[in-house]
Amino acid sequence: MRSLVLIGHGSHLNGESAGAVYRYAELIRERGLFDEVVEGYWKEEPSLRQVLKTTASTDVTVIPMFISEGYFTETVIPREMGLGHQGPVPPEGVARVLGGKTVRYTLPYGVHSSMADVILERAREALPDLGEEGTPPTALVVLGHGTTRNENSNRVVYENAERLRHSGLFSEVEALFLDEDPKVGLWPERVHAPRVVVVPFFASEGWHTLETIPEDMGLTGAVTEFPENPHGPQTVHYARPVGTHARIAEVILQLAEEARGTGGRGGDEDRLHAQAWAAFMTMARRGMRVGEVLITPQLGMFEVRHALDEGIPGGDLTTTVTPEGLRDQTRRDEGGHHRPVHTLRNLPRGWRAVLSEADLPRAMHALYPAIVEEGYAHQQHALRATPWATTARRQTGIYAKVQKATPEQVEHVAEDVCSGCLRTRLWASEQLPRTFFDGVPGAIPCAEACTYLVAEVREEVSGKRGTGAGHSH
Amino acid sequence: MRSLVLIGHGSHLNGESAGAVYRYAELIRERGLFDEVVEGYWKEEPSLRQVLKTTASTDVTVIPMFISEGYFTETVIPREMGLGHQGPVPPEGVARVLGGKTVRYTLPYGVHSSMADVILERAREALPDLGEEGTPPTALVVLGHGTTRNENSNRVVYENAERLRHSGLFSEVEALFLDEDPKVGLWPERVHAPRVVVVPFFASEGWHTLETIPEDMGLTGAVTEFPENPHGPQTVHYARPVGTHARIAEVILQLAEEARGTGGRGGDEDRLHAQAWAAFMTMARRGMRVGEVLITPQLGMFEVRHALDEGIPGGDLTTTVTPEGLRDQTRRDEGGHHRPVHTLRNLPRGWRAVLSEADLPRAMHALYPAIVEEGYAHQQHALRATPWATTARRQTGIYAKVQKATPEQVEHVAEDVCSGCLRTRLWASEQLPRTFFDGVPGAIPCAEACTYLVAEVREEVSGKRGTGAGHSH
Numbered sequence: 027m028r029s030l031v032l033i034g035h036g037s038h039l040n041g042e043s044a045g046a047v048y049r050y051a052e053l054i055r056e057r058g059l060f061d062e063v064v065e066g067y068w069k070e071e072p073s074l075r076q077v078l079k080t081t082a083s084t085d086v087t088v089i090p091m092f093i094s095e096g097y098f099t100e101t102v103i104p105r106e107m108g109l110g111h112q113g114p115v116p117p118e119g120v121a122r123v124l125g126g127k128t129v130r131y132t133l134p135y136g137v138h139s140s141m142a143d144v145i146l147e148r149a150r151e152a153l154p155d156l157g158e159e160g161t162p163p164t165a166l167v168v169l170g171h172g173t174t175r176n177e178n179s180n181r182v183v184y185e186n187a188e189r190l191r192h193s194g195l196f197s198e199v200e201a202l203f204l205d206e207d208p209k210v211g212l213w214p215e216r217v218h219a220p221r222v223v224v225v226p227f228f229a230s231e232g233w234h235t236l237e238t239i240p241e242d243m244g245l246t247g248a249v250t251e252f253p254e255n256p257h258g259p260q261t262v263h264y265a266r267p268v269g270t271h272a273r274i275a276e277v278i279l280q281l282a283e284e285a286r287g288t289g290g291r292g293g294d295e296d297r298l299h300a301q302a303w304a305a306f307m308t309m310a311r312r313g314m315r316v317g318e319v320l321i322t323p324q325l326g327m328f329e330v331r332h333a334l335d336e337g338i339p340g341g342d343l344t345t346t347v348t349p350e351g352l353r354d355q356t357r358r359d360e361g362g363h364h365r366p367v368h369t370l371r372n373l374p375r376g377w378r379a380v381l382s383e384a385d386l387p388r389a390m391h392a393l394y395p396a397i398v399e400e401g402y403a404h405q406q407h408a409l410r411a412t413p414w415a416t417t418a419r420r421q422t423g424i425y426a427k428v429q430k431a432t433p434e435q436v437e438h439v440a441e442d443v444c445s446g447c448l449r450t451r452l453w454a455s456e457q458l459p460r461t462f463f464d465g466v467p468g469a470i471p472c473a474e475a476c477t478y479l480v481a482e483v484r485e486e487v488s489g490k491r492g493t494g495a496g497h498s499h
Numbered sequence: 500m501r502s503l504v505l506i507g508h509g510s511h512l513n514g515e516s517a518g519a520v521y522r523y524a525e526l527i528r529e530r531g532l533f534d535e536v537v538e539g540y541w542k543e544e545p546s547l548r549q550v551l552k553t554t555a556s557t558d559v560t561v562i563p564m565f566i567s568e569g570y571f572t573e574t575v576i577p578r579e580m581g582l583g584h585q586g587p588v589p590p591e592g593v594a595r596v597l598g599g600k601t602v603r604y605t606l607p608y609g610v611h612s613s614m615a616d617v618i619l620e621r622a623r624e625a626l627p628d629l630g631e632e633g634t635p636p637t638a639l640v641v642l643g644h645g646t647t648r649n650e651n652s653n654r655v656v657y658e659n660a661e662r663l664r665h666s667g668l669f670s671e672v673e674a675l676f677l678d679e680d681p682k683v684g685l686w687p688e689r690v691h692a693p694r695v696v697v698v699p700f701f702a703s704e705g706w707h708t709l710e711t712i713p714e715d716m717g718l719t720g721a722v723t724e725f726p727e728n729p730h731g732p733q734t735v736h737y738a739r740p741v742g743t744h745a746r747i748a749e750v751i752l753q754l755a756e757e758a759r760g761t762g763g764r765g766g767d768e769d770r771l772h773a774q775a776w777a778a779f780m781t782m783a784r785r786g787m788r789v790g791e792v793l794i795t796p797q798l799g800m801f802e803v804r805h806a807l808d809e810g811i812p813g814g815d816l817t818t819t820v821t822p823e824g825l826r827d828q829t830r831r832d833e834g835g836h837h838r839p840v841h842t843l844r845n846l847p848r849g850w851r852a853v854l855s856e857a858d859l860p861r862a863m864h865a866l867y868p869a870i871v872e873e874g875y876a877h878q879q880h881a882l883r884a885t886p887w888a889t890t891a892r893r894q895t896g897i898y899a900k901v902q903k904a905t906p907e908q909v910e911h912v913a914e915d916v917c918s919g920c921l922r923t924r925l926w927a928s929e930q931l932p933r934t935f936f937d938g939v940p941g942a943i944p945c946a947e948a949c950t951y952l953v954a955e956v957r958e959e960v961s962g963k964r965g966t967g968a969g970h971s972h
Contacts, residue, residue: 315806315809317807318807332941333788333806333940333941334790334791334921334939334940334941334942335939335941336788336938336939336940337933337937337938337939337940338933338939338942342932359918359919360917360918360919361913361914361915361917361918361919362914362918363914363915363918371844371845372844372918372919375941440834441834441835441836442834442836444833444834445832445833445834445835445836445845446832446833446834446845448807459815460810460811464810465809465810466807466808466809466810466811467806467807467809467810468805468806468807468808468848469807469811
């Protein structure tokens with residue numbers, strides 16, 4: 027039995043940030059090579075602190091869904107997941123036994139050697155006759171961001187450019203960058219061929235691929251003519267970023283395969299995890315309430331809806347029949363705001379999900395990540411809370427300053443942030459004698475301050491947080 | 500059958516603002532002279548727009564709980580309640596027939612002639628030997644705020660000072676003011692007697708009575724000695740404000756009695772109101788969910804608790820047995836913030852109310868003001884929605900500028916404010932085919948933009964509203 031975990035950055039503000047990880051998880055799930063594919067995020071849920079608890083097997087491969095190595099893959103993810111590793115990850119990855127699980131942590135997908143193939147795929151999409159006889163000489167520009175404080179992205183761009191020089195498909199291959207030399211704006215001097223294909227080595231479409239690159243290069247669309255360039259007329263074909271190519275799923279699977287090393291039969295079922303879900307399913311089969319939702323067994327299926335929508339005929343609600351559909355129905359609150367913390371009491375109404383018994387666990391995982399595992403562990407007196415001071419001490423980078431927050435500041439921020447949350451803060455010594463496993467729908471433990479609270483405490487310490495009392499009414 | 504309505508200003512921010520009105524309503528309720536005593540607020544709920552719907556009888560006396568006449572009593576309250584009157588209210592009050600109800604609107608309690616007795620009571624509390632033989636000559640200072648843009652408070656202070664000059668209890672009586680001449684700081688020149696009692700003609704304890712008056716007069720406590728004043732040594736006794744005296748309940752009853760004029764048998768039961776509550780009680784007797792609460796019949800009583808607390812043994816919840824207890828348990832959210840809008844989805848958990856059948860309606864009125872009347876009317880197709888443009892056009896004073904808000908601005912603010920609310924905005928053309936009367940707990944109509952939204956739209960138009968997106972995470 028094997029679990030694959032894909033780790034994304036996520037966002038407290040941008041609801042689309044997790045989209046790429048969703049899509050790759052779905053693609054790989056369809057292949058059926060892993061017993062489960064789970065997503066985890068730094069700034070969404072399940073968090074890096076929770077995600078290992080949510081895996082069903084004792085054989086877990088963790089792949090950081092980043093385009094390059096750096097602060098996130100070398101510092102934040104290993105630290106938050108408790109891997110006992112900091113710094114560059116060796117090519118074979120890092121393997122640890124954590125809480126009875128064998129966890130293999132790999133390099134990010136972007137540094138895998140097969141990324142050269144993805145670049146080539148993107149180039150072919152932009153220029154379908156690439157390499158055919160009689161076509162004019164064609165230059166490839168692999169375009170990277172350049173190394174920042176957080177990401178060492180230039181090395182991999184140079185390596186891929188070098189690999190593709192040997193493909194024989196291009197008359198020249200250049201590595202150019204947005205933020206370091208050689209800068210992308212110099213392309214008319216450096217690139218000689220009359221045809222140029224530009225492949226952005228970026229994780230996703232965004233500000234850089236849609237705004238800064240076209241502006242710096244003078245591009246006006248997918249194809250731009252430059253009739254009077256220093257080396258003669260040139261035509262630039264602008265490809266889509268590598269990180270959104272479906273073939274990334276192959277790269278992920280290769281990374282996972284290589285991390286496993288000698289292979290073997292995989293792991294066992296995680297006992298506590300299996301018990302938690304067995305207990306949950308027993309309750310669900312009788313009908314239950316958990317958090318803000320109502321679960322009703324119906325002819326061997328399960329209907330999940332907002333408890334405030336009880337009594338509305340199913341046909342009057344937007345009906346979805348997959349865990350992904352439920353996830354997408356509940357990603358935003360009724361005002362359209364992203365919900366990075368799923369247990370905030372702002373679950374939208376107006377939908378229902380009709381799910382098979384096999385799909386219900388994944389639907390619950392999308393709706394309220396990790397609450398079944400954490401709720402059950404708490405009921406079994408096996409959930410360990412992490413006090414604020416420990417969470418704060420662990421922070422680095424821009425969040426290191428939360429260590430300076432006074433207990434009063436933390437409590438003040440928690441009054442705003444946590445007062446809207448279903449969870450009960452065990453980490454702040456709040457008591458929770460029962461959970462939803464005992465039939466109390468709103469009783470969900472909070473084992474540790476979430477990254478949303480940490481970020482808000484940082485704002486407070488920085489003096490950037492509104493008091494909420496500035497209004498005149 | 501008679502209903503008494505006490506109108507307070509209320510506050511979107513200060514949870515204590517409504518406290519004085521609560522207390523007088525309770526005092527008058529205990530007397531049993533009215534079949535019901537209902538509270539209404541400009542900035543809390545039930546709102547001025549809703550409060551008449553919540554009265555059970557067709558004979559309604561409305562008393563503005565203000566210390567003086569002015570903008571609120573002459574403009575805002577009559578306008579929002581639809582009295583068809585603007586400007587000074589005559590001594591006999593204003594009587595109107597509205598929706599089958601006879602509504603009598605009186606002057607504010609502060610201008611009633613019996614306020615002189617309240618001033619005297621306060622003076623006696625500060626100086627128990629007042630008027631006894633052998634006591635030194637004593638001066639009374641009646642201390643008012645002075646006329647502001649919103650309140651014409653000087654006339655009534657002068658009138659009361661004049662009345663008390665004839666009491667024979669004081670060697671001199673002065674009317675002094677915080678914000679107009681003669682200013683309070685001049686008291687050592689104007690007041691000659693060796694004993695001085697100062698009675699603040701203010702509605703409640705607050706910034707003025709606790710800070711500005713003591714500072715302007717040089718007071719250090721309830722009794723302050725001034726050994727070297729121009730007219731010789733003086734001792735100042737500082738009384739509590741008139742507006743919090745229990746005797747105000749008498750003033751209210753006198754006002755109500757005078758408004759009724761020739762008396763008579765009172766009104767009838769309001770038919771729609773009676774039907775709504777009969778329908779609600781029928782449902783409650785079977786057990787029901789409404790908004791975020793669960794109502795369970797128990798041995799002839801009703802238990803009300805947060806639906807998220809279902810299954811918690813009663814002994815583990817803070818138990819209250821009165822509507823006032825329930826009101827006080829639910830005035831603040833779990834972070835301690837005031838809840839001016841009761842249908843926001845931030846009802847705190849951790850309590851239960853055990854109520855008699857007679858008390859349940861008033862408890863519901865405290866928990867979710869006006870939803871039974873409005874929900875039932877909507878179910879009967881008798882609830883008329885007021886479009887935003889109409890609400891905006893009606894605004895005056897600092898809120899007049901909301902008329903300038905574009906539909907996009909209103910919608911943008913509503914996305915923040917209304918997305919956390921149970922209610923469905925009929926005034927913005929949202930559809931609500933069922934209500935909690937049909938068994939859908941969260942289905943509650945919103946007939947008109949509340950003052951909280953109006954105030955937030957004003958902030959938006961003024962450019963003072965945060966975007967909520969200023970955070971770095």
